[in-house]
Amino acid sequence: MRNVRRWWAALGALALVAAACGEDGTTSASAISSIGPTEDALNLIAWVGYTEDGTTEGYEQYDWITPFEDQTGCEVSVKYADSSDEMYNLMTTQEGQWDGVSASGDSSNRLIASDAVAAIDPALFDFTDVIPPLNPTTGDETSQYVVDGNVYGVPWMYGPNFLMYNEDVVQPAPTSWDVVFETELNGAANPYAGKITAYDFPIYIADAALYLMTHQPDLGITDPYSLTEEQLDAATELLQGQATMIEQYWGAYTIEIDGFVNNSMVAGTAWPVNLSYAEVDNPAVVAAEPTEGMTGWADTWMMSTSAPHPNCMLSWMQYSLQADVQAQVAEYYGAAASNSAACPILRTSLDEQFDFGDAVDTVRYGYCGNEQFLRDLWLWRTPQEPTDYSVWTQKWTEIRGA
Amino acid sequence: MEGRGAKLVIRLGTAFTLFFLYLPLAVVLIYAFNRTVSQAWPPRGFTTRWFVVAWNSADMREGLVNSIVIALVAAAVALVLGSLAAFAVHRYRFFGRETVSFALVLPIALPGIITAMALRSAMSTTGVTFSLWTIMIGHATFCVVVVFNNVVARLRRTSGSIVEASMDLGADGWQTFRHVTLPSISTALVAGALLAFALSFDEIIVTNFLSGAEITLPKWIYNTIRLPKNRPAVNAVALIVIVLSMIPVYFAQRLAGPGETAGRPTRAMPTAGGAPK
Amino acid sequence: MADAPTDLAAPAPAGPVRRGSSYLNTHHRTRLGLTLGLPVVWIGVIYLGALILLFLNAFWRVDTLTGTITRDWGFQNFETLWSSPVYRTITIRTVGIAAAVTVADIVLAFPLAYYAARMATPRVRALLLILVVLPLWSSYLVKAFAWQTITAHNGLLESFLRLVGISDANIASSQWAIWLTFTYLWLPFVILPIYASLERIPASYLEASGDLGAKGWKTFRHVVWPMAIPGVVAGSIFSFSLTLGDYIAPTLVGSTKFIGNVIYDNVGVANNLPLAAAFALVPVVIIAIYLALAKRTGAFEAL
Numbered sequence: 001m002r003n004v005r006r007w008w009a010a011l012g013a014l015a016l017v018a019a020a021c022g023e024d025g026t027t028s029a030s031a032i033s034s035i036g037p038t039e040d041a042l043n044l045i046a047w048v049g050y051t052e053d054g055t056t057e058g059y060e061q062y063d064w065i066t067p068f069e070d071q072t073g074c075e076v077s078v079k080y081a082d083s084s085d086e087m088y089n090l091m092t093t094q095e096g097q098w099d100g101v102s103a104s105g106d107s108s109n110r111l112i113a114s115d116a117v118a119a120i121d122p123a124l125f126d127f128t129d130v131i132p133p134l135n136p137t138t139g140d141e142t143s144q145y146v147v148d149g150n151v152y153g154v155p156w157m158y159g160p161n162f163l164m165y166n167e168d169v170v171q172p173a174p175t176s177w178d179v180v181f182e183t184e185l186n187g188a189a190n191p192y193a194g195k196i197t198a199y200d201f202p203i204y205i206a207d208a209a210l211y212l213m214t215h216q217p218d219l220g221i222t223d224p225y226s227l228t229e230e231q232l233d234a235a236t237e238l239l240q241g242q243a244t245m246i247e248q249y250w251g252a253y254t255i256e257i258d259g260f261v262n263n264s265m266v267a268g269t270a271w272p273v274n275l276s277y278a279e280v281d282n283p284a285v286v287a288a289e290p291t292e293g294m295t296g297w298a299d300t301w302m303m304s305t306s307a308p309h310p311n312c313m314l315s316w317m318q319y320s321l322q323a324d325v326q327a328q329v330a331e332y333y334g335a336a337a338s339n340s341a342a343c344p345i346l347r348t349s350l351d352e353q354f355d356f357g358d359a360v361d362t363v364r365y366g367y368c369g370n371e372q373f374l375r376d377l378w379l380w381r382t383p384q385e386p387t388d389y390s391v392w393t394q395k396w397t398e399i400r401g402a
Numbered sequence: 403m404e405g406r407g408a409k410l411v412i413r414l415g416t417a418f419t420l421f422f423l424y425l426p427l428a429v430v431l432i433y434a435f436n437r438t439v440s441q442a443w444p445p446r447g448f449t450t451r452w453f454v455v456a457w458n459s460a461d462m463r464e465g466l467v468n469s470i471v472i473a474l475v476a477a478a479v480a481l482v483l484g485s486l487a488a489f490a491v492h493r494y495r496f497f498g499r500e501t502v503s504f505a506l507v508l509p510i511a512l513p514g515i516i517t518a519m520a521l522r523s524a525m526s527t528t529g530v531t532f533s534l535w536t537i538m539i540g541h542a543t544f545c546v547v548v549v550f551n552n553v554v555a556r557l558r559r560t561s562g563s564i565v566e567a568s569m570d571l572g573a574d575g576w577q578t579f580r581h582v583t584l585p586s587i588s589t590a591l592v593a594g595a596l597l598a599f600a601l602s603f604d605e606i607i608v609t610n611f612l613s614g615a616e617i618t619l620p621k622w623i624y625n626t627i628r629l630p631k632n633r634p635a636v637n638a639v640a641l642i643v644i645v646l647s648m649i650p651v652y653f654a655q656r657l658a659g660p661g662e663t664a665g666r667p668t669r670a671m672p673t674a675g676g677a678p679k
Numbered sequence: 680m681a682d683a684p685t686d687l688a689a690p691a692p693a694g695p696v697r698r699g700s701s702y703l704n705t706h707h708r709t710r711l712g713l714t715l716g717l718p719v720v721w722i723g724v725i726y727l728g729a730l731i732l733l734f735l736n737a738f739w740r741v742d743t744l745t746g747t748i749t750r751d752w753g754f755q756n757f758e759t760l761w762s763s764p765v766y767r768t769i770t771i772r773t774v775g776i777a778a779a780v781t782v783a784d785i786v787l788a789f790p791l792a793y794y795a796a797r798m799a800t801p802r803v804r805a806l807l808l809i810l811v812v813l814p815l816w817s818s819y820l821v822k823a824f825a826w827q828t829i830t831a832h833n834g835l836l837e838s839f840l841r842l843v844g845i846s847d848a849n850i851a852s853s854q855w856a857i858w859l860t861f862t863y864l865w866l867p868f869v870i871l872p873i874y875a876s877l878e879r880i881p882a883s884y885l886e887a888s889g890d891l892g893a894k895g896w897k898t899f900r901h902v903v904w905p906m907a908i909p910g911v912v913a914g915s916i917f918s919f920s921l922t923l924g925d926y927i928a929p930t931l932v933g934s935t936k937f938i939g940n941v942i943y944d945n946v947g948v949a950n951n952l953p954l955a956a957a958f959a960l961v962p963v964v965i966i967a968i969y970l971a972l973a974k975r976t977g978a979f980e981a982l
Contacts, residue, residue, distance in 0.1 A: 056631045058631060077461070077617070080629075082628075085949055089948065092950070093950075094615075096531045096614075247852070248851075248933075249934055252930075254629070257630050258440070262833060277631075394763065397763075400936050401766070408896075412790045413794065414790075416794040420791065422863065423814055423867070427817060429835070441827075441831070486715065489714050490711060508730075511916070511966060512920075512962075512966065513920065513962055515924055516963065519942070519952070520726075520730045520732065521725075523733055539725070543722070543725070611947075620818060623818055623820045627820065627824050633824075636824065639818075640817055640821035643816070644817040647816035651816060
């Protein structure tokens with residue numbers, strides 16, 4: 001059986017090569033228009049929590065990998081990345097290794113620009129229920145994966161970077177990011193200094209810029225991902241002040257989870273999945289939506305241009321778009337499903353298990369299906385003009401290294 | 403030096419250093435059987451499930467096999483290259499001899515990340531696809547020096563006169579090598595190969611840079627300690643590896659032979675020790 | 680001895696091999712070439728070639744959107760490193776911790792090495808050496824992770840310190856935690872060369888010193904220590920250079936950035952190989968200086 005499948009795969013590959021040679025155009029319009037017999041493996045680069053196969057202790061019911069493997073025969077292996085930068089780096093320097101990546105907006109445009117990911121044929125996928133702003137044909141928030149009319153993937157989860165805090169300690173309940181940025185609060189030293197955490201990557205500069213957008217309007221920041229040198233310097237200065245109050249930055253998200261569980265951290269930016277884990281061991285950990293707004297991420301499964309198993313990857317992308325799959329991921333990860341049809345399924349599931357279906361309409365599930373919430377998020381994007389990402393990285397070294 | 407007070411200080415210092423060396427291993431042992439996921443102090447409850455969790459991970463099993471295969475190949479390559487280089491440097495005087503010794507030490511004297519970056523950028527420039535083979539090449543590169551140092555040190559101690567005697571008695575080059583030189587360096591070869599194996603088996607930095615989708619045991623550990631729920635499983639795996647490693651360590655010690663005591667092979671160990679971290 | 684004819688290149692003890700080996704005996708260059716060829720190709724071409732390519736990168740630049748390296752020559756990366764004081768701060772900090780780790784390792788290593796080399800019975804000596812080597816076989820990552828557990832908030836170490844009356848110690852993710860972890864990780868590499876050098880001191884030297892009326896401290900200062908120096912320096916090469924380049928242990932037990940972290944952030948995260956290569960020259964230069972100083976003490980003979 002395996003052998004037969006191999007043969008088919010080889011033939012399919014030959015046909016692909018032939019098709020590619022026959023075509024004159026150099027545009028990426030050469031997207032594969034039908035899915036051939038699947039290969040036997042699928043190598044993914046993903047955020048932790050995106051590929052549960054039922055082996056996580058205490059969360060065995062979450063498994064959307066095994067059904068996929070059973071359906072397609074594609075055995076999934078995953079490399080977890082801590083940051084968009086790492087994802088980008090893996091995809092561009094290890095060609096021919098990876099089939100696809102769960103790219104956030106701050107790496108997807110770089111991936112497209114460097115030809116690391118391939119355009120897909122939208123006809124292969126059912127985008128009808130995708131939340132309108134992210135819909136590849138009609139949406140207006142699709143710049144992270146639709147470029148020059150070419151579609152480079154299928155939308156997966158999106159969500160905010162909210163303010164996570166310990167409600168026993170941080171009182172009154174915070175409504176602003178000032179508790180993590182300002183060394184002085186209400187004329188006194190910040191009482192949470194030494195117990196604050198922040199995301200350990202240069203893209204976090206955008207969070208500081210977003211805060212300054214409200215609090216230093218004369219800087220004229222209109223987009224936290226598009227900063228002049230003066231604006232970038234102001235954000236850097238704010239973060240250097242913050243650095244004196246940081247208990248530990250979190251690169252791996254377990255650092256933040258551990259910190260909130262053992263009470264060494266009481267406030268900081270977080271992903272919903274961090275909250276899900278932290279609150280199990282420390283019920284005082286909750287989320288807030290600061291008035292200045294939030295940065296966020298919209299993730300897309302993208303296929304590598306040098307995918308060794310393209311049919312498995314395309315099958316995975318089809319599968320990943322299913323409402324029932326996205327509902328399961330959203331429940332486990334704490335995120336909003338791009339496929340809005342997943343939201344009612346998520347509600348029912350939460351009701352049945354925890355009698356808590358209303359949680360769907362909270363920040364921890366990104367107000368699943370709520371268009372306005374999505375539009376209000378400042379989704380991660382690669383900074384380019386006027387200061388580009390390499391400058392941000394150097395600023396980040398200055399903040400972190402001092 | 404041998405005063406009573408001094409002796410007491412040395413004994414106490416020895417005891418403290420041993421305590422320091424084994425404290426973390428005790429922690430590994432304790433938390434391999436700890437019931438909760440978080441490694442808080444003091445430990446709570448007893449369980450053996452982490453061994454099950456570890457064994458049930460297909461990635462762990464695959465990583466273990468890959469790591470063994472990589473370490474075997476890397477040690478074999480290092481054995482050949484390292485002893486060839488040792489012979490050349492020891493037996494011949496040639497232009498650039500010092501440079502050769504120096505170049506061999508570089509992969510281990512320079513930080514692992516530099517070796518890793520250099521090999522990776524060279525490989526991606528030349529269009530090599532990352533695979534188990536690229537990991538083996540990387541590991542062999544820093545393992546050569548381990549074998550080289552062991553063999554050179556042994557050759558230096560082996561009297562040149564017995565080789566001459568062998569030749570004078572009419573043995574040809576091959577016979578001399580087979581019956582005189584090889585026996586005198588065999589334990590150095592084994593010690594070098596063992597250390598090369600150990601270094602490769604535990605290596606993470608060069609591996610991270612030179613592997614594609616392949617998993618190795620250290621890569622699995624690196625992934626798992628950053629997942630919130632399965633972390634204690636790495637303690638279970640580490641414990642098993644420690645127990646299993648007692649076998650080669652014991653034999654390496656035995657190989658030293660009764661006449662040599664343990665001092666001899668470890669004389670060669672320090673160089674071997676330069677882990678490419 | 681220099682022209683003693685042995686040869687590893689001969690593969691099997693058959694007739695042609697003998698003929699081959701006698702041919703080789705008379706053809707010095709061929710023999711040398713066969714012996715040295717493979718190692719030289721591997722290390723000289725593959726490794727050194729890669730290293731040179733890496734440092735060429737230091738003079739190039741990267742296009743951040745496409746991630747491709749543009750080969751226009753210049754000193755822009757060095758200007759970046761020079762113009763921002765943070766890189767100097769990080770360099771000084773890294774050298775500082777490497778020195779602190781080295782000192783701690785020597786202090787911890789010396790008594791054990793001395794006991795094993797000069798006081799223990801052969802049986803105990805063998806056991807001690809096994810005990811020193813064994814931790815080398817357990818995973819580096821797991822050992823660092825164990826130190827994360829030991830130094831965590833309200834962890835083993837802080838609980839112990841509270842017991843002895845130090846209640847406000849803040850070890851978790853501090854430089855102390857990183858120092859302890861590095862000291863631990865490289866300790867066996869320091870013990871072994873010191874042991875080897877102490878073992879080589881002839882017992883008669885110590886006796887002579889004693890006979891001449893030298894007290895313990897004097898014997899140590901004037902006999903033991905000078906003879907141990909090559910071993911101490913050899914061990915310090917390991918603890919110093921391994922600390923200088925590590926980037927994984929600091930991220931596991933701490934939050935501070937060292938040279939290794941900055942190199943990794945630039946190459947593994949920001950994909951800026953040229954800047955990483957430029958900064959990588961810093962530890963290379965430091966280690967080169969260190970090795971040059973070490974060579975004077977005869978440490979290489981102790982390796």
